[in-house]
Amino acid sequence: MSVKLLLGPSIPGEEIELLRKHAEVLLLSEMGDGDLDAVLPKIDCLLVHFWPERLDAAKVSKMTRLSLVQTGLAGVNHIPFGALRKKVVVCSNAGGFSDEVGEHAWGLLLSAGKRVVKFDAAMRRKGFKPAPALELGRDILVLKGRTLGIVGYGSIGRKVAEIGKAFGMKVMEFSRSNAEEPGIISLRGRPGLERVLRESDAVVIALPLTKSTRGMIGEKELSMMKREVILVNIARAEIVDEGAIYCHLVANMKFIYATDVWWMKDGKESYAPELPFLELENFIGTPHVSGPSAAVTSAPQRRAVKNVLRFLGGEEPLNVVNRSEYA
Amino acid sequence: MSVKLLLGPSIPGEEIELLRKHAEVLLLSEMGDGDLDAVLPKIDCLLVHFWPERLDAAKVSKMTRLSLVQTGLAGVNHIPFGALRKKVVVCSNAGGFSDEVGEHAWGLLLSAGKRVVKFDAAMRRKGFKPAPALELGRDILVLKGRTLGIVGYGSIGRKVAEIGKAFGMKVMEFSRSNAEEPGIISLRGRPGLERVLRESDAVVIALPLTKSTRGMIGEKELSMMKREVILVNIARAEIVDEGAIYCHLVANMKFIYATDVWWMKDGKESYAPELPFLELENFIGTPHVSGPSAAVTSAPQRRAVKNVLRFLGGEEPLNVVNRSEYA
Numbered sequence: 071m072s073v074k075l076l077l078g079p080s081i082p083g084e085e086i087e088l089l090r091k092h093a094e095v096l097l098l099s100e101m102g103d104g105d106l107d108a109v110l111p112k113i114d115c116l117l118v119h120f121w122p123e124r125l126d127a128a129k130v131s132k133m134t135r136l137s138l139v140q141t142g143l144a145g146v147n148h149i150p151f152g153a154l155r156k157k158v159v160v161c162s163n164a165g166g167f168s169d170e171v172g173e174h175a176w177g178l179l180l181s182a183g184k185r186v187v188k189f190d191a192a193m194r195r196k197g198f199k200p201a202p203a204l205e206l207g208r209d210i211l212v213l214k215g216r217t218l219g220i221v222g223y224g225s226i227g228r229k230v231a232e233i234g235k236a237f238g239m240k241v242m243e244f245s246r247s248n249a250e251e252p253g254i255i256s257l258r259g260r261p262g263l264e265r266v267l268r269e270s271d272a273v274v275i276a277l278p279l280t281k282s283t284r285g286m287i288g289e290k291e292l293s294m295m296k297r298e299v300i301l302v303n304i305a306r307a308e309i310v311d312e313g314a315i316y317c318h319l320v321a322n323m324k325f326i327y328a329t330d331v332w333w334m335k336d337g338k339e340s341y342a343p344e345l346p347f348l349e350l351e352n353f354i355g356t357p358h359v360s361g362p363s364a365a366v367t368s369a370p371q372r373r374a375v376k377n378v379l380r381f382l383g384g385e386e387p388l389n390v391v392n393r394s395e396y397a
Numbered sequence: 398m399s400v401k402l403l404l405g406p407s408i409p410g411e412e413i414e415l416l417r418k419h420a421e422v423l424l425l426s427e428m429g430d431g432d433l434d435a436v437l438p439k440i441d442c443l444l445v446h447f448w449p450e451r452l453d454a455a456k457v458s459k460m461t462r463l464s465l466v467q468t469g470l471a472g473v474n475h476i477p478f479g480a481l482r483k484k485v486v487v488c489s490n491a492g493g494f495s496d497e498v499g500e501h502a503w504g505l506l507l508s509a510g511k512r513v514v515k516f517d518a519a520m521r522r523k524g525f526k527p528a529p530a531l532e533l534g535r536d537i538l539v540l541k542g543r544t545l546g547i548v549g550y551g552s553i554g555r556k557v558a559e560i561g562k563a564f565g566m567k568v569m570e571f572s573r574s575n576a577e578e579p580g581i582i583s584l585r586g587r588p589g590l591e592r593v594l595r596e597s598d599a600v601v602i603a604l605p606l607t608k609s610t611r612g613m614i615g616e617k618e619l620s621m622m623k624r625e626v627i628l629v630n631i632a633r634a635e636i637v638d639e640g641a642i643y644c645h646l647v648a649n650m651k652f653i654y655a656t657d658v659w660w661m662k663d664g665k666e667s668y669a670p671e672l673p674f675l676e677l678e679n680f681i682g683t684p685h686v687s688g689p690s691a692a693v694t695s696a697p698q699r700r701a702v703k704n705v706l707r708f709l710g711g712e713e714p715l716n717v718v719n720r721s722e723y724a
Contacts, residue, residue: 173507177510177511184500184508189682198684203688208693212691354513360537366535
C-alpha cells in the first residue's frame, strides 16, 4: 500500500511529479468536500504552505493516519497544533527564506537609519526646506562602530550578522544556542536579552513565534532600549506587544520601529492595524514581502518537498519542530 | 616670517588651536572686507569646507602668495580652479567621508531594491490593498547572486564593494586604476563602463565630478542598462544628465534612480529640481545627508587639518588634485 500525501496549494508542478514517484499524491484544490472527508483517514503526510482554511479542527480530527506535516513557511505558528494527534511530526521550512528575509531586515534597518523614507516623503511636500547640513547629519545613524543586536540567532539571524560585520558593527546575538562564534558576542538568558536591548543601536528580531516569544518585547523591554534606536521585525508581529510599541513610539520620537510583519486579525495578518501606526513618522512598514521575495523562485518550496522525500525515503526529516513550544 | 593661513567656517576650535602652533591663523568669518583685501596678498594657505562665496574671482586674484588650498569636502568641483594661479596646490579630502557615504549608498540601494519607500507610502494611503504575495515578492530585488556595478573605485567605491560581497553579490568596478582585487571584476575604458552598465542589477556612482565625468551617464548609457535596475548616486548629480535620466525614468517605470545629490541652481545644490522628479514613484531622494553624517563627528575636518599640518611641516600633502581634470 503506497503512502498517501495530501498537498496544499503553491507547490510547483515539477515538484508534484517528483513526489508522485514516491507517494500517491492528492491535491487539496482538486477535491470536493465529500471526497476530502473520505480520503482524510487514509492520509499519511500533509504538505502545505500556509495552513489551508479548509482543514479545520473537524477535518484534522479525521486524519487518524497522519504522521508528518511539512510546511513551506519558515514559521509554524499558523499550524493548529492543538488539533493534531500527538504522534504527528511537524517540520518547518526554517532556512528556506534566510537570505531574502535577512536582506529585507537590512532594507528596513537602513531605510530607517539613513532616514530615506522620512526624507523622501518630506522632499515630496511642497515648500520643503532642509535643516542645516550638520543638523541633517546628526539625524543619520552611522553604523560603523555601533552595536547591532540580533534577537534569535537561526539562519536569518546569522545572515543579518554577516552583513552587520561587513558594516563594521559590533554584533551581539541573543539565543538559546550553546554555540559561540568568533566576532559575535553571544548572550544568553534574561540578563543576556536585557544587555542586547540596552546596548544596541539597532535590534533585529529574528525569532520564531512560540508560546515563550509571544509578547517578549513589551513595555518593560522597550523601556530598556536606547532612546535613539531602530527596532526591526522580520519575524512575527506578535513577538512585539502592539499596545506597548505604539505607546513607546508616540512617547519617543527618536525610536523607530520598522516592520515587515503585522498583527493578526481574524486569523490573517492585517495591514490596517488597530492602532494608527501608519500615521507615525517613526514607524516604517512593508506588507510582508520578505518571504514572498524568496518564494517567487520556488526554492523554498523545493526545499520543503526535499524534506518530505527524506521522510518518504525512511530518513529522519530535518527541521522537526518541538511541539511543546507551540501547543 | 610665519606662514599665514586663512580659514573658512566649520573648523573645530581645538583644530584651530593646533594650527596656530604652526601658522598665523586668520578666520574669514572674523574679517571685514577691508581687512580681508589687505591680508589676501599675504596668505600662504587656505583651508575651506565648501568654497566661501566671499572669495570671488576678484578676491582670489589678490592671493598672489597662495600655495595650498585644502578643502574639507571629498569633492573639489566647488573650487574656482580657473581663478587660482597655476602654482597653487589643491588638496581634496578624499577618504574623509567614505564609510558614511558608502553606508548611505546602501541605504538608498536597499530602500529602492526592497521597495521600502514605495510600500511604506502606499500603506499610509487609505484603502491600501496589497497585491497577492507572490506578485509582491516579484517586485523585490534579491541581492544574493545578482551583479553590483560600482562606477568609480576610490575609497567610497571600495566601501560599497565590501558590503556587496557580504550580500553575496558579484561585484564589478569601473575605474582608471591599474590595481586589481581578488573577488572584484575590474573593468577599464569605455567598453568596461558599458559592460558594467549592461550587466549590473544595481549601479552605484562613486566618481568625482570632473570635466570628463560631467554628463557621463546620459541617454546612451541609460539605454544600455537593464530595464529593472537601480541607479544610486552619492557622488555629484551632474555626473548624470538631468534631462536624460528624467525621460528615462518616465519611460521605464522599473528603473529606479535613488540619489543623495542634486543638480546645481545658482551655484547651490537645489532640492527643487527643474524637472518634477519628486512626483515620480521610481525616484528616491535624500537631501545630501551622507557627507554631513560624517562631518558631525568632525573627523573629516580633523583629517583636512592634518593634511595642512603635513604641508606646513614640509611634507608632501596627500590627495593632491590633478588640476587639469577640473580647470
